[in-house]
Amino acid sequence: MSQTKVKKMLFILSKATLENVYAAFVMANGARMEGIESEIFFTFFGLEAIQKKKLEHLHVATVGNPAMHMPTMLGGLPGVEAFASNMMKKEMEKLDMPPVGEFLEILSDSGCKLWACKLAVDMFHLEKEDLIDELDGILTIGDFYSRADQEGTQLLFI
Amino acid sequence: MDKTLAHATISVDPEGYLTDFSQWNKEIGTEIAKEQGIEMTDKHWAIIDYIQQKFKEEEPLSIRGIKKSGVIDIKAFYDLFPGGPLKKATMIAGVPKPKSCI
Numbered sequence: 001m002s003q004t005k006v007k008k009m010l011f012i013l014s015k016a017t018l019e020n021v022y023a024a025f026v027m028a029n030g031a032r033m034e035g036i037e038s039e040i041f042f043t044f045f046g047l048e049a050i051q052k053k054k055l056e057h058l059h060v061a062t063v064g065n066p067a068m069h070m071p072t073m074l075g076g077l078p079g080v081e082a083f084a085s086n087m088m089k090k091e092m093e094k095l096d097m098p099p100v101g102e103f104l105e106i107l108s109d110s111g112c113k114l115w116a117c118k119l120a121v122d123m124f125h126l127e128k129e130d131l132i133d134e135l136d137g138i139l140t141i142g143d144f145y146s147r148a149d150q151e152g153t154q155l156l157f158i
Numbered sequence: 159m160d161k162t163l164a165h166a167t168i169s170v171d172p173e174g175y176l177t178d179f180s181q182w183n184k185e186i187g188t189e190i191a192k193e194q195g196i197e198m199t200d201k202h203w204a205i206i207d208y209i210q211q212k213f214k215e216e217e218p219l220s221i222r223g224i225k226k227s228g229v230i231d232i233k234a235f236y237d238l239f240p241g242g243p244l245k246k247a248t249m250i251a252g253v254p255k256p257k258s259c260i
Contacts, residue, residue: 026260029221029260030259030260032236033221033242033243033244033245034245035240035241035242035245096218096220096222096258096260097260098222098260102222106221106222106225106232109225109231109233109236110233110236111233111236
C-alpha cells in the first residue's frame, strides 16, 4: 500500500445520533492508528457526546432515517428509539466497539485532541464541569481552523 | 516475496508483514523494528508476546483489546511504537496486519 498524503484529520461533529458519533470516533481513532493526527470539534448537538450526564444515553435516529426500514410513524412511537438504540449497542459490543465514554478515553489516550465549540457551549448554557475530563479545551471556530497548520490537513463535517 | 533479514530468508507480503509466522524469531523481530526506527526494549517485547499469544488463540487484535490487556496503557503503546502502534507492533511480531477498523 502506498504512503497516504493525509497527515492530519480535523472532524467537526454537529450531531448526537449514535451513528454519527460513532462515525466520527471510528474515523478519528482510525487516523491515529495509521499514524495520522486527528482532532474532533464538538458543536451544537454534537456536544451531547461530551456531556458527562448525556454521553451514555445517545440514540440512533428512527424517524427520518430510510435505512431503518421502518415506517416513520412507527419510529416515532414511545420506546421505539430506545429499543433500536439498545439493539445497535448490542451489535456494536459484539464487534468490540467501546461505549461512548470508553471510546472518548481511548481517543484521548491515543493523542486525538477533543475540543468543544465555544458558541454552542454558551448557547446551551454549559459549564466546563458538565463536559468530560478528557476535553482539551473550548475553542472558537477560528481557533479550530488554526489547528489546520500543516500540509495534508483535511477537515470533515459530520 | 523473499527478504533476507538477520541471516535468514523470510517471506513477506508487499507491505513487509511475514506471511509465515513459523519463520519468525526474536532476531528477525529486532531487525524489522530497526527498519521501523524502533529500538526494542523489555517493554516492547511484552507487547509482542501479548500480540503473538492473541494470534495463536486466533483472537482479533484491537486498540480496545490493548487497553484491556493489562500489559500496557494506550498512551504508552503510542509512545513505544510511534506512528501507527498496532500496525508496527504486528509487523515486528511477525503476524498479519489487523483487519479491524477499531
